[in-house]
Amino acid sequence: DAGVIQSPRHEVTEMGQEVTLRCKPISGHNSLFWYRQTMMRGLELLIYFNNNVPIDDSGMPEDRFSAKMPNASFSTLKIQPSEPRDSAVYFCASSSTPWTQHFGDGTRLSIL
Amino acid sequence: DAKTTQPPSMDCAEGRAANLPCNHSTISGNEYVYWYRQIHSQGPQYIIHGLKNNETNEMASLIITEDRKSSTLILPHATLRDTAVYYCIVRVALETSYDKVIFGPGTSLSVIP
Numbered sequence: 001d002a003g004v005i006q007s008p009r010h011e012v013t014e015m016g017q018e019v020t021l022r023c024k025p026i027s028g029h030n031s032l033f034w035y036r037q038t039m040m041r042g043l044e045l046l047i048y049f050n051n052n053v054p055i056d057d058s059g060m061p062e063d064r065f066s067a068k069m070p071n072a073s074f075s076t077l078k079i080q081p082s083e084p085r086d087s088a089v090y091f092c093a094s095s096s097t098p099w100t101q102h103f104g105d106g107t108r109l110s111i112l
Numbered sequence: 113d114a115k116t117t118q119p120p121s122m123d124c125a126e127g128r129a130a131n132l133p134c135n136h137s138t139i140s141g142n143e144y145v146y147w148y149r150q151i152h153s154q155g156p157q158y159i160i161h162g163l164k165n166n167e168t169n170e171m172a173s174l175i176i177t178e179d180r181k182s183s184t185l186i187l188p189h190a191t192l193r194d195t196a197v198y199y200c201i202v203r204v205a206l207e208t209s210y211d212k213v214i215f216g217p218g219t220s221l222s223v224i225p
Contacts, residue, residue, distance in 0.1 A: 106153075106154075
């Protein structure tokens with residue numbers, strides 16, 4: 001079975017550009033999570049959805065970040081405009097049970 | 113959710129059992145203990161969870177003390193592929209699938225040949 005699929009795997013762009021990260025959750029999973037991981041701050045939860053509806057976006061760092069889930073099989077995390085401090089690995093995870101989340105392999109984002 | 117305390121790093125010889133401790137002295141009666149691990153350059157991976165009783169699956173065993181204030185994750189025969197950061201998490205297991213999972217710094221386990 002396919003796991004959580006994230007694209008792109010790597011993204012390098014210049015400061016000020018718009019960045020869009022994509023995630024396809026595991027089919028049948030009704031919850032989706034976006035995380036960010038850096039050496040300084042570790043793994044941080046940004047936002048999560050249930051049945052395509054955002055439940056908690058308190059982890060979103062600022063208005064430059066936005067996330068959408070237009071349907072059960074697709075989600076995006078957008079940064080506009082991007083800044084060097086946004087450089088991190090961004091993970092998407094999906095879940096259908098209370099006890100486990102399935103993570104993708106992440107998108108490594110570098111903002112120059 | 114209750115907080116957890118883990119050693120920042122540990123070493124284990126290949127083929128030996130790796131015992132990873134976790135303290136959660138303020139755990140509540142309805143909170144479960146979960147373990148995840150993150151191998152370098154990959155996303156975190158669920159390992160096991162438990163409430164009171166010891167648990168075992170194909171990956172590991174989880175031993176929870178009787179007072180539930182601490183637990184130990186046991187990898188019975190560690191291999192080089194078990195080198196990873198291991199996260200101990202305490203949270204309420206709700207009926208829904210969308211409760212937060214808060215990751216701490218974890219324990220970096222190095223399995224040595």
